[in-house]
Amino acid sequence: QASGLARQLRQLARLPASGPGWEEPMLMRLGDLQLAVRALNRFEALDPEFAEELLQYVGFTWKKNELPESGEVHDTWQVVMQRQFDEDRLSVMRSWLWGHGSKRWAMVLAYSVNGEPFAPNLKVRSCFTGALTFYPGSLGLRAVVGERETAPCPPMQAESMEQSFERIVGWTQAAPWIEAMPFAVAEGTLSRTGETWWMSDGVQSVPLLGPRSEIWSALAINGNRPGSFFGEWNGLTFRPLTYLEEGSVCIL
Numbered sequence: 001q002a003s004g005l006a007r008q009l010r011q012l013a014r015l016p017a018s019g020p021g022w023e024e025p026m027l028m029r030l031g032d033l034q035l036a037v038r039a040l041n042r043f044e045a046l047d048p049e050f051a052e053e054l055l056q057y058v059g060f061t062w063k064k065n066e067l068p069e070s071g072e073v074h075d076t077w078q079v080v081m082q083r084q085f086d087e088d089r090l091s092v093m094r095s096w097l098w099g100h101g102s103k104r105w106a107m108v109l110a111y112s113v114n115g116e117p118f119a120p121n122l123k124v125r126s127c128f129t130g131a132l133t134f135y136p137g138s139l140g141l142r143a144v145v146g147e148r149e150t151a152p153c154p155p156m157q158a159e160s161m162e163q164s165f166e167r168i169v170g171w172t173q174a175a176p177w178i179e180a181m182p183f184a185v186a187e188g189t190l191s192r193t194g195e196t197w198w199m200s201d202g203v204q205s206v207p208l209l210g211p212r213s214e215i216w217s218a219l220a221i222n223g224n225r226p227g228s229f230f231g232e233w234n235g236l237t238f239r240p241l242t243y244l245e246e247g248s249v250c251i252l
Helices: 003-017 023-041 048-058 161-174 212-224
Strands: 072-087 090-099 104-112 127-134 143-150 181-193 196-200 205-207 227-233 238-245 248-251
Touching: 003 023, 003 048, 023 048, 048 161, 072 104, 072 143, 072 227, 072 238, 072 248, 104 127, 104 143, 161 181, 181 212, 181 238, 212 238
Parallel strands: none
Antiparallel strands: 072 090, 072 127, 090 104, 127 143, 181 196, 181 227, 196 205, 227 238, 238 248
16 A cells, blocks of 8 residues: 555666666665665654655655645745656646745645646746645645635745755755755856766756756856756756746746
8 A cells, every 4th residue: 555665666667768877866766765664664763753754755645635734834935847747647747836935945746637637737937825735744845735816926036056955955854765856056057078967056066957958948048147047856966947037937
């Protein structure tokens, strides 16, 4: 019944066919599985919030209508970026929202079968006022959307790469097996070494992941003058998905 672990094993089986460099993600995933199994063996000794994250990773999740009201956060939420991908027989839309008052990120998952519309139907660049209800646990990222009203979007700003990594340190401590995290780069430029593309803010650099079309779009913005980008960090690489233009979010 551990659907989360079963999904991880199916993904591991597909990794060797994913192309060059599959070995490092494979080792990371195997390490995550080993950590989860060891944690399950001492489950009753775990911190309650960490135990909640472990159960969700294994596959025992909360029903949306049973989430505790204590997890509600009222704010003006902006849909900053999205990524759609297939998972078994489902299409998944992962949306990343930024709370302008709370200064926190939220991840909302939506699913589709046979081309049906995603619910909730969120659009990049849109804003609304309302409550998100966060799942219990130490991570504090996954949430569901409640009642909401469309609202104008305040100007958006990207955090520095250093600030993004500070957030990632906290998230990986809260849930070491986390697969994707929101990542922002202010004043980023692209460069290439061999076959690897990099994004740098003048202090740090991160390798890029993603279709060539996305990377070339990022390169073309402002003639590769410094710009602000948002995307996902998977523990090894950064995949840019959106960028800022005069305070507004734009899709790559």
